[in-house]
Amino acid sequence: MREEIRKIQQLMEAADYVTDAPVATSVHLATRLRKPLLIEGHAGVGKTEIAKVMARMLGTNLIRLQCYEGLDAAAMLYEWNYQKQILHIKLHETSGRTASEEEREIFSEPFLLRRPLLQAITQLDQPPVLLVDEVDRSDEEAESFMLEVFSDWQVTIPEIGTIKATHPPHVVLTSNRTRELSDALRRRCLYLWIDYPDFDKEVRIVQLKVPQINQTLAREVTRFMESLRRMRLAKVPGVAETLDWAHALAALHADHLDEALVGETIGAVLKDADDIKRFRAEVAKSGLGPLLATP
Amino acid sequence: MVRFAAALRRHGLPVTPEHVTDGVRALEQLDLADRDEVRTGLRAVFAGRPEDFATFDRVFDAFWRAATEADRVAEALAPPALPEHAPPGLERAGRETLALDAWQEGGDEDGGDEPVGVPAASELEAVAARDFSTFSPDQLDELYRLTLKIARRLARRISRRRRPSARRGRIDLRRTLRANLTRGELIDLRYRRRKRKKVRLVLLCDVSGSMDLYSRFLLQFLFALQSAFSRVETFTFSVRLTRVTDYLRARSYREVLRRLTAVKDWSGGTKIGESLAEFNRGWPALVDRRTIVIVLSDGWDTGDPDLLASELLRIKRRAGRVIWLNPLLGNPSYEPLTRGMAAALPLVDRFAAAHNLAALRDLAGSLAL
Numbered sequence: 001m002r003e004e005i006r007k008i009q010q011l012m013e014a015a016d017y018v019t020d021a022p023v024a025t026s027v028h029l030a031t032r033l034r035k036p037l038l039i040e041g042h043a044g045v046g047k048t049e050i051a052k053v054m055a056r057m058l059g060t061n062l063i064r065l066q067c068y069e070g071l072d073a074a075a076m077l078y079e080w081n082y083q084k085q086i087l088h089i090k091l092h093e094t095s096g097r098t099a100s101e102e103e104r105e106i107f108s109e110p111f112l113l114r115r116p117l118l119q120a121i122t123q124l125d126q127p128p129v130l131l132v133d134e135v136d137r138s139d140e141e142a143e144s145f146m147l148e149v150f151s152d153w154q155v156t157i158p159e160i161g162t163i164k165a166t167h168p169p170h171v172v173l174t175s176n177r178t179r180e181l182s183d184a185l186r187r188r189c190l191y192l193w194i195d196y197p198d199f200d201k202e203v204r205i206v207q208l209k210v211p212q213i214n215q216t217l218a219r220e221v222t223r224f225m226e227s228l229r230r231m232r233l234a235k236v237p238g239v240a241e242t243l244d245w246a247h248a249l250a251a252l253h254a255d256h257l258d259e260a261l262v263g264e265t266i267g268a269v270l271k272d273a274d275d276i277k278r279f280r281a282e283v284a285k286s287g288l289g290p291l292l293a294t295p
Numbered sequence: 296m297v298r299f300a301a302a303l304r305r306h307g308l309p310v311t312p313e314h315v316t317d318g319v320r321a322l323e324q325l326d327l328a329d330r331d332e333v334r335t336g337l338r339a340v341f342a343g344r345p346e347d348f349a350t351f352d353r354v355f356d357a358f359w360r361a362a363t364e365a366d367r368v369a370e371a372l373a374p375p376a377l378p379e380h381a382p383p384g385l386e387r388a389g390r391e392t393l394a395l396d397a398w399q400e401g402g403d404e405d406g407g408d409e410p411v412g413v414p415a416a417s418e419l420e421a422v423a424a425r426d427f428s429t430f431s432p433d434q435l436d437e438l439y440r441l442t443l444k445i446a447r448r449l450a451r452r453i454s455r456r457r458r459p460s461a462r463r464g465r466i467d468l469r470r471t472l473r474a475n476l477t478r479g480e481l482i483d484l485r486y487r488r489r490k491r492k493k494v495r496l497v498l499l500c501d502v503s504g505s506m507d508l509y510s511r512f513l514l515q516f517l518f519a520l521q522s523a524f525s526r527v528e529t530f531t532f533s534v535r536l537t538r539v540t541d542y543l544r545a546r547s548y549r550e551v552l553r554r555l556t557a558v559k560d561w562s563g564g565t566k567i568g569e570s571l572a573e574f575n576r577g578w579p580a581l582v583d584r585r586t587i588v589i590v591l592s593d594g595w596d597t598g599d600p601d602l603l604a605s606e607l608l609r610i611k612r613r614a615g616r617v618i619w620l621n622p623l624l625g626n627p628s629y630e631p632l633t634r635g636m637a638a639a640l641p642l643v644d645r646f647a648a649a650h651n652l653a654a655l656r657d658l659a660g661s662l663a664l
Contacts, residue, residue: 025332187311
């Protein structure tokens, strides 16, 4: 194993992220090859965490672009602060300025709202980590726009001029796979798939992130979550839910699972009314036993 | 590395020259003595989907074996053998791309360019005109792959067709401001053209008996069209209704199709009306003016046709468009005489077949509001 990759693994673990060789290798290649890293996986398995840990590892800023349906260039790149501009015009109505003087004034730095992509390319000290979160929630147009920025690393603002990137950022994109991403984006990126962790890994994660929980309970919780994921649920719970539940149980000073406790706290794990109904029916029929059993 | 990339390409992975350079650069960063590390690293470069991982691993293992096993390597690199009686149109990988383009022009409702005179196109037409049920099981894999390819291209075309509306919409502040710099008041208003919103699809697929095969193709097709729609919700039904949307997301197509078999219910026949009622009761919010509802069923119903009519009417009132797909329509002598079908027919906006690739291609034309 390459020394750098081993070091990355150590650094990630030191930042409280339980990792493995594929993750560390992809992070290593992405930073060295300067290619964007596309991370896909189910909800709540720790994709966003990787970007945060990368930023901590590299000792740099994390700039986050949260994607949503209808995300457009203005929200990604920049927008003029219209209200401020209008106020400025009003205040200087009687000052006798010419139109071009006024224009130069209001289309300048203090009136520019920098959005994440622009922020990412204008960092002063060192390249930041640019996290494009849930890129599957935006659309193909937004993707092509991003790809353009990622290839040229410069942005043209008509009123100001062309801004070249000071330090091209490390780009990490995450996707929950609710939509097929475009081929163009896939070709441009390195690819990492994060699956649900296996039993041992998930127990390690719980013990690392919720140190106050006891061993037995941690194992019970993990076994339980594994069984849940095999049920036909509308919203399959991820590792994030495991941790939420572990925190809740620890706060209640629980040391083992029983029906009453599970019934009270299931809301930390299942977030859909139909799922909860199905779960309760299942427990009413066969109790907790099968859910806690080793498969 | 170039040969490795070529091998991957032969096995269906979309590999570009840029991947090759990245592959070489990646090797510089990896411990070449550690086989797993090299595999993981190259996989991150070359495989863009979890479905491709298995293929990548196979090619990787075959390719990077010791030099003394040259013969075995050569054998392993041969592309997967197609069944002897594969229809001619499916074999020519090289000209397939051209053929696909030409063939799709023929299905474009806007009337595309004249079809290019590529011989493979007519063979493709022959394949596309054959009912799905006439293919042998080992040919189906190839057919699925083709369906996917076609759907992806159509998705791009559907996205492009959405043009901004010419009607006035919200005020465009930026341009308004520019137009009023010399005055204190905002008199001259400029408008922003409204972005056309994306359509939502709801699929209700009959998976009882023989309908199963057609459902699979339709699902495959629409799965790949996903990018053109804001949301695709899928349900299967025979006696009961099951929501399978989430299965279509994070899994491979193979697994989706396998799960569909688990959902199937052989006993009791189809109860269309009851299933529609369950849909209306359980997911009322899914259907609105921006939604296209597609029902795939042959109309053989053991339930109550009046219930079918009333539930379908409820859907029709709320939906932007209701399409009923019946594979039996592929048979020219078919008449919708069963009670179920007769009850449903007057309530749908479009009644079409879905029994072969040509029908699916034509369907894509109706998927815009």
